[in-house]
Amino acid sequence: MSSTTGITNINNMAPELPLQFSEDLLSTPMFNLIHSFGADLHYAESHIGKTTRMSRYERLSTNGGQLDGSGIDPAPEVVVRTDVDATMEIYAKTVVINEQVTLYENDKVLTKFTALLGQWMREKEDLLMRDLYASSVSYINAVGGINGQQPSEITRSDINNIERILLGNDARTMLEGIDADLKFGTAPTRDAFIALASTDITSDLQNVQGVLLKNAYPHQEGLRPEEYCSVSRFRFFVSSKGAKIPGISTPGGQTVYTIPMYGMEASAKIEQNNYSAILGYRPPYVVSSVAQNSQLYAKFAIARAITNQNWISGLNVTTSIAQ
Amino acid sequence: MAFTLLTQGSFVSTGAPVNIPVPSSADYFVTINQTQAATTQATGRGVKFEWYSNPSMAAGSAYETLKTNSTNALNQTLISSGGFTYLTDFPAPFAAFVGTAITAASPAVASGFTGLSYNNGDRVILYNTTGMLQIAGAAFTVSSVSSTGFTLLGLPAAAFAAAATAVTARKVYSYNSVLPEFMYVTAVSQAAQGVVTVSVDPTNLVYVGQKLVFQIPSSFGMTQLNENNLNGIPVIVTSVNYSAYQFTINVNTSAFSAFAFPASTGSPTTQLFATVAPAGSATTYDPLLQTYTGYDFAKQPFRSSTSFPVMNLQAGAQSPAGSTGDIVVWQAWKAEAVQYASGT
Numbered sequence: 001m002s003s004t005t006g007i008t009n010i011n012n013m014a015p016e017l018p019l020q021f022s023e024d025l026l027s028t029p030m031f032n033l034i035h036s037f038g039a040d041l042h043y044a045e046s047h048i049g050k051t052t053r054m055s056r057y058e059r060l061s062t063n064g065g066q067l068d069g070s071g072i073d074p075a076p077e078v079v080v081r082t083d084v085d086a087t088m089e090i091y092a093k094t095v096v097i098n099e100q101v102t103l104y105e106n107d108k109v110l111t112k113f114t115a116l117l118g119q120w121m122r123e124k125e126d127l128l129m130r131d132l133y134a135s136s137v138s139y140i141n142a143v144g145g146i147n148g149q150q151p152s153e154i155t156r157s158d159i160n161n162i163e164r165i166l167l168g169n170d171a172r173t174m175l176e177g178i179d180a181d182l183k184f185g186t187a188p189t190r191d192a193f194i195a196l197a198s199t200d201i202t203s204d205l206q207n208v209q210g211v212l213l214k215n216a217y218p219h220q221e222g223l224r225p226e227e228y229c230s231v232s233r234f235r236f237f238v239s240s241k242g243a244k245i246p247g248i249s250t251p252g253g254q255t256v257y258t259i260p261m262y263g264m265e266a267s268a269k270i271e272q273n274n275y276s277a278i279l280g281y282r283p284p285y286v287v288s289s290v291a292q293n294s295q296l297y298a299k300f301a302i303a304r305a306i307t308n309q310n311w312i313s314g315l316n317v318t319t320s321i322a323q
Numbered sequence: 324m325a326f327t328l329l330t331q332g333s334f335v336s337t338g339a340p341v342n343i344p345v346p347s348s349a350d351y352f353v354t355i356n357q358t359q360a361a362t363t364q365a366t367g368r369g370v371k372f373e374w375y376s377n378p379s380m381a382a383g384s385a386y387e388t389l390k391t392n393s394t395n396a397l398n399q400t401l402i403s404s405g406g407f408t409y410l411t412d413f414p415a416p417f418a419a420f421v422g423t424a425i426t427a428a429s430p431a432v433a434s435g436f437t438g439l440s441y442n443n444g445d446r447v448i449l450y451n452t453t454g455m456l457q458i459a460g461a462a463f464t465v466s467s468v469s470s471t472g473f474t475l476l477g478l479p480a481a482a483f484a485a486a487a488t489a490v491t492a493r494k495v496y497s498y499n500s501v502l503p504e505f506m507y508v509t510a511v512s513q514a515a516q517g518v519v520t521v522s523v524d525p526t527n528l529v530y531v532g533q534k535l536v537f538q539i540p541s542s543f544g545m546t547q548l549n550e551n552n553l554n555g556i557p558v559i560v561t562s563v564n565y566s567a568y569q570f571t572i573n574v575n576t577s578a579f580s581a582f583a584f585p586a587s588t589g590s591p592t593t594q595l596f597a598t599v600a601p602a603g604s605a606t607t608y609d610p611l612l613q614t615y616t617g618y619d620f621a622k623q624p625f626r627s628s629t630s631f632p633v634m635n636l637q638a639g640a641q642s643p644a645g646s647t648g649d650i651v652v653w654q655a656w657k658a659e660a661v662q663y664a665s666g667t
Contacts, residue, residue, distance in 0.1 A: 051620050051624045056603075058557060080557060080605070081605075081606070082534055082557060082602065082603040082604070082605070083603050083604050083605070083606050083617060084602075084603035084604075084625075085603075085604070085620070085623050085624035085625065086624050086625045086626070087620075087624040087625065087626040089626065089627055128627075131413065131499075131500035131501050131627075132500075132501045132625065134499065134500065134501075135499030135500045135501035135502070135504045135505070135628075136499070136501050136502075136503065136504050136505055136600060136601060136625065137505060137600055138505050138536070138538035138598035138599070138600045139505075139598070140538065140540060140594055140595070140596070141460065141591075141594065141595045141596065143591060143592045143593065143594055143595075148591065149591060150456065150459055150460060150590050150591035150595070151460070151591070151595075152591060152592075161594075165538070168549075169550055245415070245416060245448070245495075246415050246416060247415075247416055247419065247493065248416060248448045248450050248460055248493060249450065249460065250450045250451050250452070250456060250459035250460060250590070250591070251450075251451055253419070253450065253451070253491070256460065303624075303625070304501070304625055305624075305625040306600070306601070306602075306625065308602075309536035309550075309600045309601065309602040310536055310550050310602075313538065316460070
């Protein structure tokens with residue numbers, strides 16, 4: 001019995017409050033947002049329908065053209081225009097909060113919930129762009145690896161093959177080179193295309209011949225935290241939400257990861273004028289007949305498109321160690 | 324009120340699965356087959372199918388109320404396949420089924436499965452196709468389905484060296500997340516206007532006036548179709564034969580290398596696959612036919628294939644989407660308050 005010692009301690013006098021609230025909230029998980037920044041940004045006017053048309057004039061043929069002095073004009077060429085359409089879509093998320101939550105919670109829940117909705121908007125936009133790349137782009141199986149899977153793990157020869165395809169289609173690189181500097185263990189990067197990959201393949205990326213991990217770039221200024229490495233003419237950005245299809249490789253039934261690899265003006269993200277991304281609040285007297293529930297919501301509009309299929313390709317890969 | 328409590332609709336069954344968007348989500352979903360409710364069959368059919376969100380029900384399951392053979396007496400049972408699948412986001416491949424063969428024929432036929440619950444028009448990814456590894460990992464639309472096999476209309480495999488002696492199939496969603504989507508090319512003819520065969524039903528994917536970019540590895544031949552070898556000439560679809568999974572392009576492929584799948588023995592180091600991807604459209608007017616192409620705003624814009632959440636209804640005599648011609652009414656319920664038993 002603690003009372004027999006004559007000492008007042010926390011056993012015979014427990015704290016009035018059994019817990020306290022830490023001064024800082026813990027971090028809300030957020031995945032790397034990699035699928036949106038490489039897309040061209042366009043805007044759609046309001047009151048002109050929900051489909052936006054982007055057009056490109058194709059180059060003229062370079063065949064012939066010499067005037068032979070006969071006075072005969074060269075045959076005229078019909079100019080070809082390619083139209084790429086994208087339909088605007090609106091996405092929304094809402095949270096309904098009972099007044100007793102705001103009344104009794106220690107935290108400022110409306111503020112925190114608003115921040116969550118803001119995070120949702122960025123994450124949702126990222127996944128929508130990921131799905132565009134996963135759905136509408138041609139991919140080639142990696143075959144240079146040694147894991148025995150179809151497709152194999154990623155290798156330098158597979159990456160070089162995609163560079164060949166993009167260069168052969170006159171794709172332009174997206175990122176500028178990083179010049180060499182007098183720093184031990186660093187090496188310059190070339191002007192580069194973008195590659196977007198799942199974090200599951202990072203161990204294989206480290207083993208690709210000629211890989212330059214991000215810390216070995218001569219300069220770190222301006223680099224995105226999502227960037228992982230540079231291989232040949234590609235700089236790889238990784239996300240835990242990178243595209244994948246579980247259980248379809250041969251013979252192991254491993255997960256197959258798709259890696260979009262592209263250059264300038266390969267894809268577009270279109271925002272809607274007069275419909276900015278909105279974080280909104282509906283007060284209790286609007287939401288509830290007895291004014292007990294309020295509502296927070298987030299809305300945004302987006303259209304997306306592959307604007308030049310020649311300037312984007314990619315790889316299907318598995319991993320060295322089955323995931 | 325903050326929630327949608329009830330949405331309702333109906334459809335006439337085509338014998339194919341139906342996807343019903345339920346934007347406010349659902350806690351209870353029910354279908355009534357009005358056609359079967361008003362009649363009897365020698366083998367009693369399902370008239371009512373129910374689904375509950377919690378306790379959660381396995382994908383493909385449903386509480387089925389069905390008629391007794393040749394009478395109106397009702398029975399109830401829990402079916403584990405051919406029922407409802409509630410999808411909140413784009414789904415991963417469904418459970419694998421293992422078969423024993425794919426014929427080297429045109430079209431190819433997969434067989435040797437047990438308990439397949441596919442519908443005509445479903446899409447599957449095939450892998451572990453022993454002896455026919457050149458198709459392992461590609462997606463196909465299935466037809467003539469039974470519990471033991473299906474036909475692959477988009478796979479002319481008569482020229483393959485051998486039949487497959489094993490196959491594993493996993494059903495995937497009917498479309499990719501975004502349309503128009505890339506497709507696997509399984510044949511291209513050598514003709515004044517090349518005819519392209521793809522592995523999936525091109526309905527809703529391909530249209531006249533569509534521009535395409537081919538990506539054909541050298542292992543398939545006919546690399547001349549790749550854009551960089553066409554001197555900038557766009558490939559344009561001039562006609563579509565949806566039932567044959569074929570479309571005609573404006574390219575004279577007569578003098579091109581023959582298109583052919585590589586040998587299975589090259590796996591896994593042979594480059595796969597030959598694909599074709601959407602590259603916009605040519606907007607034109609044909610004064611002879613007085614028709615415009617390039618203004619098909621249902622098919623040509625990039626867009627989501629489906630709005631989630633969605634309730635997938637499988638088709639068939641003992642399934643919620645019913646048989647061809649059945650009139651089916653559906654209702655989606657959203658509970659405003661729920662009290663579940665502990666442990667659920």
